[in-house]
Every structure is written in C-alpha cells, then in structure tokens.
Amino acid sequence: MAAAPVWSVDPRTGKPREQVAVEATAEEVDREVRRAYATRPALADRTARAALLRTAADILDESGAYVIEAADAETALGPVRLTGELARTTAQLRAFADVVDEGSFLDVRIDHADAGRTPPWPDLRRFKVPLGVVAVYSASNFPFAFSVPGGDTASALAAGCPVVVKVHPDHPATSEICASALRRAAERVGLPEDVVVLVHGFEAGVELVKHPLIAGAGFTGSVRGGRALFDAAAARPTPIPFHGELGSLNPVVITEAAAAERPEGLGAGLAGSMTLGEGQFCTKPGFVLVPAGDAGDSLLKALTTAVSETEPGVMLDHRMRDAFVTGVRERAELPDVEAPITPGPGGDHTVSAGYLTVPARRLAAEGPHDLLLEECFGPVTVVARYDSDAEIGAVLSRLPGNLTATLHLADGEAEDAGSGAARLLADLTPLAGRVLVNGWPTGVAVAPAQQHGGPYPASTSTSTSVGATAIERWLRPVTYQSTPAALLPPELRDDNPAGLPRRVDGRAEQPAS
Incomplete structure (x- = not known):
C-alpha cells in the first residue's frame, strides 16, 4: 500500500495547497530515530550546542518573511501575530544558548569525603546528563513557538538531546522549512544535521513514543491525544517521562469591588484575551466568576460591547471549527445557560466570538453543567455569576488543574494579608502553575522564573515547557562515588576546568571571571 500523502491545507478555504511529504511507516520512524540517536556524542560539546541554538535563531530571523508567509498560508494566524511569535521563538533559542554557556543547569555538587561524620561520608560528585533522544509533538496553534523550532526542541538540544519531531498536520510545509533551518544551523557549526529530524503522520506519532531509543517526550495538544500518548509512554517495557x-480552562475570579471599580476595563480586557488568536491560545480565560448584581451587569455590558466589535475569524482547521460549533451548541442547550452573544459559525470557514452565562450555583455540585468546566477551544468563555464568597469557593473546589488562574481585585483589596483577597489567592494557587493578579493570562513571557504547566489535565508533569528550567525535563542526575580524579568527567573535577558554577561541601562557588 502506498504511503498516505501529507497535504498543506489553506484553512481560509479548506482546500489543499500542495503535497509536502508522505506519512512515515514504522520502518521509517525507526530509521529516523536511529539517525538522531547516532548524533548524541557530537551534542556532548556544550560550546557546539550553544552555537547551534544561536545560529538556528539567526537563520530563522534571516528567513523571517518566507517562514511567516508559509505559516500564515497554513494557519491563517496573520503576519502580525506570526511575526511576534517568530521573534519569541528565536529569542527563546538564544536564551537557551545562554543557559548552556552559563552551566548552572548541570547542578554540579561536590561533597568531599569526611571520615569525621557519623556515619562517614565517601567522596560524592553529582551532576546532570542528557536523557537521550527526545520525541517532540508539535502544537497546532503555535507553528513556531511550540512546534519544530519551539521550546521543547530548544530545551532538548540545550540539554544535549537529539530531537525527533512529529509534525502537526496543520502546518507541514512550515515545519519542513523550520527543520531545514535547524539542520542547516547544525551543519554550519560542525554538528550532524540529524540532531533534528521529522516524521509525519498519526501512526508515526504512536510508533515514535513506543520506540526503544526514545528517552523522553514533549507534547502540546488535546487531552485525548496527549493522554493516549502518555499512557503509551507509561506502558512501554521501559517507561519514559x-x-x-x-x-x-484558565479560571478568572473577579471580586465584586473590582467589578464595581472598573467594569469597562475588565469587560474589554476579558474580550481581548478570550478572542486573541480566535480563542486558540492555551492560556485563554475560558471560565470567569463574576458577581451577580449591578457591578457584574455593568461588566457584562462592557464585555458584550467589546465582543460585538470582534470580526469573525478563521480557526486553524475545519475540524477544530466543527468541534467549536458543536461544543458551544451543547453548552448553550444546558438549563439556565444564556448566550448574550451567541458564539458559533460566522460563515462557511469562519467563527464568531461570544460568551455564555450561568448561575454559579449550577456548578457547585456534580451534574450535566460540568461540561462548562471543560475547555472549549475557540473564541468563547463561560461567565458564572456568583451570589456569595461561599459560591466562589464551592465552584473553585470543583475545577480541574490549569495552566493559569487569575484574580482581579480593586485598589486596596490586597493590602491586608488576612483579607478575602488572600483567601481567594490561596484557593486559586492549588489549581494552576501560574497565578496572576490584575492581569490576563494570554501571553507567556519567556523568562527564567516562568512556569508554563500545572496540575493535570493542564500537564502530565510538574515541569514547565517555557523558561530556562524547561531544560530540566531532558536531564537526569548521576552521582560518582569515590571515583579517581583521572576518571571523573571534567565537570566534576576539583580544578573545575569547565568553569562551572557549583556547590562544594555545601557552599556555592562561582567560576573565576
């Protein structure tokens, strides 16, 4: 049987643009994984890894107009959005190069032998080593930042791990262009091109996570697809992370005082955040607790005005569009659910933004309204109207894990550590990896202190996929005990020839500048 073709499709029309590749067979997946595996020794050179990341960023920047045009043709995200995303992606590559150069990610710790302790200590030296080949599953909604050249790939290469990317079917041509840039960067700095390879096709993705030479995997996508791969990773003879x-869902709580203080600003801000990128951000505020009464009414009036001014838009593909339309209809049919602005089809290929409202009491106990506590991908949010702080607490106690949770307060509400604001923040903290006050969750800064990941189902681990500590996912610690100096890795020798920051006998040491 001939391999199935992989087509680039225009989401604005639903028509195929060009054949890009063919879906990989199990044999081809095996070949690509082995090609990547063979590059591990070359990636052991930290200097070369840092150069690879910076050079890849340079090549992508130089090719900016070309790759943005390709991505827009496949995603309809628009040049403005994609220009910003590409800049974020290349900045992230350079940031990981800096992480590699600085070296603290290796977490070097040396405890010299101490016979005076009870019991005595042997000589112990610990650092972190690469896991091996990493499988990366691209996201649909970020063709750069969470795809071939994105955070999973950048952090894995920074750790010294070759990467096999399973391409997302929504942007195969863009993925091939970006992979070419990474492979050219590798060649330019003297590394094998196969430090990054691609595979296409659903079955290829399943075969990839099962391959015995794959040592870890990173995924961004749906609960159903991610959970299936997670289960497959755990069911292997040798399970992998x-x-x-x-x-x-990214819940938002707006206090009554905040709603009364700035209803127009909150309504407009919510509209902008929930419709950004046609509501296809993983951090879209999909559930909002708003007070019942006059203050909440004023906020919803402003929300209605702002959402009404939003033009219909194109989603990433027609499958997602159909799922959005169906999901909104199912939610709107529930008792006591109203749609001040009905979200749904805006035309043959577009969708219109809107929002739903429901009394918060409907969500305080298990029932059919639990559907409102599940993510609906697209430009819609659910506004739950609460009558008391007790209702807020009851609803929050039933929410699943999230990437973000947001609290909006009025001026002065945060001044007392024993206030209701402090209690609300304490209720939100167990729900998410990033907790915001008086902001909106869309937009994830690529910063060392960032946490992009949260309790399940937001993510399957406690790690972050954004920021410097994302590298930790692709490393494992190793301790050498009573090992002769001549046999130690350079990173663990007393004279510190690699010039790394480290802790020696419990004290932090910085390399001489």
Missing part, C-alpha cells in the same frame, strides 16, 4: 501540556 512524558511531559504533556493538554487542556486548560
């Missing part, structure tokens, strides 16, 4: 970002 699977760092999946799945689904997130």
Whole structure:
C-alpha cells in the first residue's frame, strides 16, 4: 500500500495547497530515530550546542518573511501575530544558548569525603546528563513557538538531546522549512544535521513514543491525544517521562469591588484575551466568576460591547471549527445557560466570538453543567455569576488543574494579608502553575522564573515547557562515588576546568571571571 500523502491545507478555504511529504511507516520512524540517536556524542560539546541554538535563531530571523508567509498560508494566524511569535521563538533559542554557556543547569555538587561524620561520608560528585533522544509533538496553534523550532526542541538540544519531531498536520510545509533551518544551523557549526529530524503522520506519532531509543517526550495538544500518548509512554517495557501540556480552562475570579471599580476595563480586557488568536491560545480565560448584581451587569455590558466589535475569524482547521460549533451548541442547550452573544459559525470557514452565562450555583455540585468546566477551544468563555464568597469557593473546589488562574481585585483589596483577597489567592494557587493578579493570562513571557504547566489535565508533569528550567525535563542526575580524579568527567573535577558554577561541601562557588 502506498504511503498516505501529507497535504498543506489553506484553512481560509479548506482546500489543499500542495503535497509536502508522505506519512512515515514504522520502518521509517525507526530509521529516523536511529539517525538522531547516532548524533548524541557530537551534542556532548556544550560550546557546539550553544552555537547551534544561536545560529538556528539567526537563520530563522534571516528567513523571517518566507517562514511567516508559509505559516500564515497554513494557519491563517496573520503576519502580525506570526511575526511576534517568530521573534519569541528565536529569542527563546538564544536564551537557551545562554543557559548552556552559563552551566548552572548541570547542578554540579561536590561533597568531599569526611571520615569525621557519623556515619562517614565517601567522596560524592553529582551532576546532570542528557536523557537521550527526545520525541517532540508539535502544537497546532503555535507553528513556531511550540512546534519544530519551539521550546521543547530548544530545551532538548540545550540539554544535549537529539530531537525527533512529529509534525502537526496543520502546518507541514512550515515545519519542513523550520527543520531545514535547524539542520542547516547544525551543519554550519560542525554538528550532524540529524540532531533534528521529522516524521509525519498519526501512526508515526504512536510508533515514535513506543520506540526503544526514545528517552523522553514533549507534547502540546488535546487531552485525548496527549493522554493516549502518555499512557503509551507509561506502558512501554521501559517507561519514559512524558511531559504533556493538554487542556486548560484558565479560571478568572473577579471580586465584586473590582467589578464595581472598573467594569469597562475588565469587560474589554476579558474580550481581548478570550478572542486573541480566535480563542486558540492555551492560556485563554475560558471560565470567569463574576458577581451577580449591578457591578457584574455593568461588566457584562462592557464585555458584550467589546465582543460585538470582534470580526469573525478563521480557526486553524475545519475540524477544530466543527468541534467549536458543536461544543458551544451543547453548552448553550444546558438549563439556565444564556448566550448574550451567541458564539458559533460566522460563515462557511469562519467563527464568531461570544460568551455564555450561568448561575454559579449550577456548578457547585456534580451534574450535566460540568461540561462548562471543560475547555472549549475557540473564541468563547463561560461567565458564572456568583451570589456569595461561599459560591466562589464551592465552584473553585470543583475545577480541574490549569495552566493559569487569575484574580482581579480593586485598589486596596490586597493590602491586608488576612483579607478575602488572600483567601481567594490561596484557593486559586492549588489549581494552576501560574497565578496572576490584575492581569490576563494570554501571553507567556519567556523568562527564567516562568512556569508554563500545572496540575493535570493542564500537564502530565510538574515541569514547565517555557523558561530556562524547561531544560530540566531532558536531564537526569548521576552521582560518582569515590571515583579517581583521572576518571571523573571534567565537570566534576576539583580544578573545575569547565568553569562551572557549583556547590562544594555545601557552599556555592562561582567560576573565576
């Protein structure tokens, strides 16, 4: 049987643009994984890894107009959005190069032998080593930042791990272009091209996570798809870590005082955040607790005005569009659910933004309204109207894990550590990896202190996929005990020839500048 073709499709029309590749067979997946595996010794050179990341960023920047045009043709995300995403992606590559150069990610710790302790200590030296080949599953909604050149790939290469990317079917041509840039960067700095390879096709993705030479996996996508791969990773004869970002509701709590203080600003801000990128951000605020009464009414009036001014838009593909339309209809049919602005089809290929409202009491106990506590991908949010702080607490106690949770307060509400604001923040903290006050969750800064990941189903691990500590996913610690100096890795020798920051006998040491 001939291999199935992989087509680039225009989401604005639903028509195929060009054949890009063919779906990989199990034999081809095996070949690509083995090609990547063979590059591990070359990636052991930290200097070369840092150069690879910076050079890849340079090539992508130089090719900016070309790759943005390709991505827009496949995603309809628009040049403005994609220009920003590409800049974020290349900045992330350079940031990981800096992480590699600085070296603290190796977490070097040396405890010299101490016979005076009870019991005595032997000589112990610990650092972190690469896991091996990493499988990366691209996201649909970020063709750069969470795809071939994105955070999973950048952090894995920074750790010294070759990467096999399972391409997302929504942007295969863009993926091939970006992979070419990474492979050219590798060649330019003297590394094998196969430090990054691609495979296409659903079955190829399943075969990839099962391959015995794959040592870890990173995934961004749906709960159903991510959970299936997570289960497959755990069911292997040798289970591997699977760092999946799945689904997130990203709850927002707006206090009555905040709603009364700035209803127009909150309504407009919510509209902008929930419709950004046609509501296809993983951090979209999909569930909002708003007070019943006059203050909440004013906020919803402003929300209605702002959402009404939003033009219909194109989603990433027609399958997602159909799922959005169906999901909204199912939610709107529930008792006591109203749609001040009905979200749904805006035309043959577009969708219109809107929002649903429901009394918060409907969500305080298990029932059919639990559907409102599941992510609906697209430009819609659910507004739950609460009558008391007790209702807020009851609803929050039933929410699943999230990437983010947001609290909006009025001026002065945060001044007392024993206030209701402090209690609300304490209630939100167990729900998410990133907790915001007086902001909106869309937009994830690529910063060392960032946490992009949260309790399940937001993610399948406690790690982050954004920021410097994302590298930790692809490393494992090793301790050498009573090992002769001549046999130690350079990173663990007393004279510190690699010039690494480390802790020696419990004290932090920085390399001489």
